[in-house]
Amino acid sequence: MSNQLKILLSPPHMSGNEQKYINQAFETNWIAPLGPNVDAFEHELAHYVGSKGAAAVSSGTAAIHLALELLGVGKGDKVFCSTFTFIASANPILYQGAEPVFIDSEPETWNMSPVALQKAFSDAKKEGKLPKAVIVVNLYGQSAKMDDIVSLCESYNVPIIEDAAESLGSLYNGKKSGTFGKFGIYSFNGNKIITTSGGGMLVSNDEEALQKARFLATQSRDPAPHYQHSQIGYNYRLSNILAGVGRAQLEVLDDRVSARRKIFETYVSNLGSIEGVEFMPELEGTFSNRWLSTLLVDPKAIPITPYEIINALGEENIEARPLWKPLHLQPLFKGTDFYSHNDNIVISEVLFARGLCLPSGSNMKKEEQDRVINVIKQKFNELTITS
């Protein structure tokens, strides 16, 4: 094992201005899950993405949960959801006692396939039971094919929750990722492009629904002088201190996007010509924040698995990870309905089998990225010499 400093996949990158907002919170004693930083963070983020409003919450998962609750998703309802994603996209479906139906990826964005979505809608219509919502995820910063997905969902009159946890700052036809559905959600988990250590945001043009989200997120406390509650509620509001961190992070979001895009381009220019290596595409008309630089290896071109590369990097104290394991393959979701893009191959399974994420932190130094590149080059060189 190398004794060089560890290179992490996507560590937090503070701007230096966070302390100013934290100090304000301390000086005014707003040490609570509400306060001026929370209000300002909501306004500033809504303004940045171009939605009418935003509700700050304790995590991206909480934001998805509230969106489902606001859409009236309950026991026995179906919710269509991208299969190629982190478990957090789908866990809130289970919190509501509803049933997920997983939708495969397509090759141009790696995200939800409109073809598979159409099949799922047709079957649901035949069964006389349309889903209550569709959760579409934009992975690694890349937007799904939102034009197709929005028009399909509109034609069946089913609302969209856009899981933009990984795509804050990305664009689809000039419009900010996360603003295409009835609701959009962002995550400020420690590994995201900007972070509050833990936190999330629900965005929408429906300000009444956002007001309801704030109510649900505050234990659904009725307006009464005593503590009165008429419906189930949650403790999901974001702390005023963490919102302060978020405000400073939002100020540098565009710089973080540029830095991550540059990291991606450096990987492509150094590794993109290796036979059997293919980087994540960027669909025409979209602009990815390149949250994580991800690539596929083709076992037909070169006899290597993602795990061999991940292990070689691990030996050099460099963190790399496989791509998300599709949710329809997770033991938790065994037996769940799934719609594939193709009849003979499942795109999300191919991506999982062949892909990996490389260190992509916006604060990664050039020497550090060189270390990553050199380990990968060496691994491929060894294989070409021996094969």
Ligand SMILES: Cc1ncc(COP(=O)(O)O)c(C=O)c1O
């Ligand atoms: C695609 C996706 N959805 C949802 C989440 C959940 O966000 P959080 O960790 O803030 O709950 C994450 C990240 O963690 C994610 O990557």
